[in-house]
Structures are given as C-alpha cells and as structure tokens.
Amino acid sequence: MARLIFHVDVNNAFLSWESMYRTAVLGEALDLRTVPSIVGGDRESRHGIVLAKSTPAKAYGIHTAEPIQSALNKCPNLIVVPPRFELYHTCSENFVKILNDFTPDIEKVSIDEAFLDMTDTCHLFGSPMEAAEKLKTRIRDELLFTVNIGISINKLLAKMASDFEKPDRIHSLFPNEIQKKMWPLPVCDLYFVGRSAQKKMDLLGIRTIGNLARYDTDLLVSHFGEKYGKLIHEYANGIADDNVTIDNKKNKGYGNSITLSEDVTSTDAACQVLLSLSETVGMRLRQDQVKCNSITVETKDSDFNTQTHQMTLSESTDITNVIYKNSCSLLNEFWHGFPPLRLLGIRTTKISDENFDQLSLFSSEDEEQKKKQESLDVCLDKIRNRYGSDSVTRASILKK
C-alpha cells in the first residue's frame, strides 16, 4: 500500500534558533538571518568550525563544518556567535511536540529534522499540501522559525524534496516528478553520495543524478561494490524501501572524543584525558543500563592523522575504572609521547543490556573489587545527578 511521507527540516537550524532567541527574547535589533553570520565553535580551544550559517553567509560560499578562519577569509565582515546548545535542544523539543499533533509515527533523524508517516492521519488535515501548509504555519507562528517540508511516498524522495528551494517552502517529489525535479541535480546532492563517491563518479562522467540513474547497474557494481553500487543506482531512480521507524532504537555504541586546547605530549596527560572520557562514557552506559564488551581508543595527531586501536574485553562492563584502565593500555600499545596528539577519543561497542551478572571465572577477590568499583560509580552518578557534574572530581585531575 502506498505511503505518504513528510520530511521536515528546520532552515539553518542553529542560526535560526539563535537569531530567534536574540530578537524575541533578548530584544536585539539585528536579525542574524538577514546578514552574513554563523554560529561557530570556540577558536581559542581549537573548536573553531562553522556549526551553522545564514543564507547571506552561504552566498559567500561558506559551508558548514569549515574552519571559521576560512569563512572569515571569504567574508571579512562575517558575524560569528557562539553556540547555545541547551537552547537548541529546547527548540528541538518544541518542534517535535508540534509534529506529534500531526502523526504519532515520527522518526527524528537529528536535532533539526524528522520523517513523518502521514499515511493514516493526513486526511484529518486535507490534501498533503494542505497538511504540510498547516504544519509549517503552526511552527512559524508558534515557534518563530521556518521549516522546509518534502512530500513523497518514501523517505528518500521526501528528504530530497525538502532540500529543494529554501527557506519556508513545501515541495513534493512523487515518482512521476523524478525526471523533472531530481535528475538535473548534481550527483553530490543525492543522499549517500559523499565526497569520495562524487570524485569517483566524476571520473566516470557521472555528473547529475539523471546520469547515475541511467548508468549501467553492473558497471556501477564493479566500481562501487555490490551493496553500494546497487543502492546508489536505486536511489537515483527514487527507489528506497525504508520504513519510518518510531524512535526506540538502541545505541550500538557509546563514544566521546575531544580536541584538546593544546597538544598532549606525555602519557600522563593523555591518560588524564582518557579518565575524563571514561567518566562520561561510563556514565552514559550506566544511565542506559547497558554494558560494553569492546573498547576503541582514537587519536588524531598534530598532522591530523587518525589512528584507532580496539580490544575485546573478557567480560562486559559499565565500570568507569575498567574502561579507563583498558583505554590507557590500548593507548600505551601504540603511543609513547610522540607525535603530539590533538584529539583523544574513546568508543565502546558490543553493547548488551543483560541485567544479570555473568558468572565470574576469577577469584572472589576480583569479584569484591568489581563490586566496590560498581558501587563507587553508582555513588558518583548520584552525586553528580543531584549536584552537577562538577561537584566531584578525581584527585588525579586536580593535581594538574
């Protein structure tokens, strides 16, 4: 049975929310949306990239995720404002609340976009266009920011449609419109065609989505592999068999990484960072009542070369100290102070939600030790939840 799918995308999300807040709440006269402006990370601590741009900034060729310095070179009078993540989360929650009035069948893709399966509820609001119009208007009137809405029969086409002309617009992309509306677009506009695939396709003379759609499937498979070759060919033809899945998906991994304000050149300093990362990752595992059975340590050196090393654990864990100790030994396997490290990260995978304790093959002494560390984590979690994450700090971090 044919479905009706909406993709709703907040226009320039962080920047819209920021300027909405500044004008409506702080009473600032300037609307950042009307001038070349960006929300950007802190350059002092080396987090200086573009998080969101205004439409006038985009006209200067400024892209999301590019270095702020590079953006400033393109537009010297660019206005740069710091992010307010708590605000954005609130905006996102309000956004989803309104979506919920149109269908319960919502898949939130990220902080600023969602798929809606409107198949069963659209009739309550009129035609698909009328329903989208009502949704868009409610968000604009009540929340003071604009969205684009894409309408089609599957997620891929709906998403492609929402990316058409912006802002504050509704577009449909039904199968009979693919040739006219989607095929003329550059191939890199197609979902899942990133930098690498685009480069390869350029060499093959594939410039538009239409070129790709009509390209020989077997030839694509030979260049891009069985899986990806077929997928991308189907996408170019608007074929995607995907359901809107209501978000109860569980994480397959939990990770944290940080670019340090200064390169690290000693194992002591590096392990201190790993401890802090172990704390946050461990806390998230315990919060979700899951354990991990594999740990990966990631490094990025001063030349931006990244490396990862991983290990499987003998026993699943959610204990901060176990994650910490193993992370340190992983790092010590391949790094001894050189080259200087710009970034450190920990990622835990092989997640299980077993609520039972696996029988230990080890001594009761080890069991005792484990129980102690578990209750230490429980205790620290409680204190931090009640009094804030800064209320307790490891002595080893204070020493610095």
Added chain:
DNA sequence: TGTTGAATCCCAC
C-alpha cells in the same frame, strides 16, 4: 569455507 576481530574508510548531520 565461513566467522571474528582489528584497522580503516565512508557517510550523515
């Protein structure tokens, strides 16, 4: 022959 683990690469936002 097929599976697993580790390292790397790719993609999205």
Added chain:
DNA sequence: CTAACGGTGGGATTCAACA
C-alpha cells in the same frame, strides 16, 4: 605566504587469524 580544521553514530571493506 600558508594556515585555519568538531563531535557522534552507523555501516562497509579489507585483511589476518582461526575453526
């Protein structure tokens, strides 16, 4: 003239080890 360069999560591919 060159540098400026985030964080999180999902997945595929490649290779070696192993069953």
